[in-house]
Amino acid sequence: MAPDVLDATFAALADPTRRAILARLREGEATVTELAAPFAMTQPGISKHLRVLERAGLISRGRDAQRRPCRLEAAPLKDAVDWLANYRSYWEESYQRLDALLGELDHEGPDAAEREIR
Amino acid sequence: MAPDVLDATFAALADPTRRAILARLREGEATVTELAAPFAMTQPGISKHLRVLERAGLISRGRDAQRRPCRLEAAPLKDAVDWLANYRSYWEESYQRLDALLGELDHEGPDAAEREIR
DNA sequence: CGGTTTTATAACCGACTGGTTTTCTATCGC
DNA sequence: GCGATAGAAAACCAGTCGGTTATAAAACCG
Known part of the structure; x- marks a missing residue:
């Protein structure tokens, strides 16, 4: 388990907006605009958070015409709980x-x- | 569970030096110089990391003459695993x-x- | 007392963060 | 093709981060 993997995972989790996005994605895939809706933040702001989550391996993105639906990828969270254990x-x-x-x-x-x- | 508690906890864990310090403290209390020894870093650098850990509630510090022994305080980690669960x-x-x-x-x-x- | 050890504090630095506004690209529906 | 929609990309900004050097404070030892 490379250290920078844990670095990226914990850093991604250290922001309430990103944790809320992950929580929303437990209910299923969502588009960027759907994810942005609950927040008082511009779309590029959300896109930046999504890029952080993606580079941490916590989400993946598909393709549906103009939309780029996001899906939760929880595998890195296992490494985090393993460390915490x-x-x-x-x-x-x-x-x-x-x-x-x-x-x-x-x-x-x-x-x-x-x-x-x- | 206030969100900024999780913010501080995950942010503190997002650094390999700080995680290594916490790992060291599982073996018992340690002074600042003892904690600094394994790292290629100056003493004030370690002191900064310790301040981050202290403000996240992950360590506490006693008093022994000039020394300020650090002790692991794992309670916030429980909130983190509860969220991850x-x-x-x-x-x-x-x-x-x-x-x-x-x-x-x-x-x-x-x-x-x-x-x-x- | 004087010097050493231990730790904290302050000032500084470059890099990164979290947010913005603006602009661009791609794909849709008509 | 044309306008609308979805999202990304770039440039910018203030603030924080991780580290340094230099200095100060506090308690020990002799």
Whole structure:
């Protein structure tokens, strides 16, 4: 998982307009003007956001006459949650010590846990 | 969940140096110089990254004489995964139709599924 | 006290962001 | 072909970002 992939994914998600666009696309494909409608923003503004999303691999675009319908591509989001999953134990208090122990096991082999306990 | 919280969280995660700092902090507290050591970057550069992480609520800082040890605060990451969870069905192909159906249920009450099937 | 260590702060820089207005291209319907 | 519609592209702007150097502040050590 190249770092710049996560860079682009998280950067794309760091804007509320872009997150709202992704949320809208869960309901299905949409054209640029359909996506622009809910926002107090000009069409080129939306097109810029769409280009950011496209270069992050979060949307793809088809062709329907003049229209360029956008479709959600959620695959990069999996990489994001996979990265975040490494921190789950740190916000779920009760799992913290268990997870730390499992981490030791992964790093140091099957005897690490016993050494830890002794 | 205020939108600017997610803004700050995702923006903070969109930088590989900051993600590496968070990864380091999973192993426990660390001082600024300890955090700076692995990077080809000056100390003020690291301090800037730490300020971004702190304002995003992803780290907190204690006091130990001259040192200001940093501690991981993972709570905002939970909000991030909660947001991303809404998209899980779109990258897990096989769950897509089921999850869409469950979404309908949540929105439209317990009869929506039957109406959908008919 | 004086010097060292640790960290923060300020000023500066080039590059990028998020938005605008304007203009251009492509495709439609007639 | 002609006008309307959908979208992209370019130029511009203020502001933020990621980094630097230089300096200051705070607490330690001897």
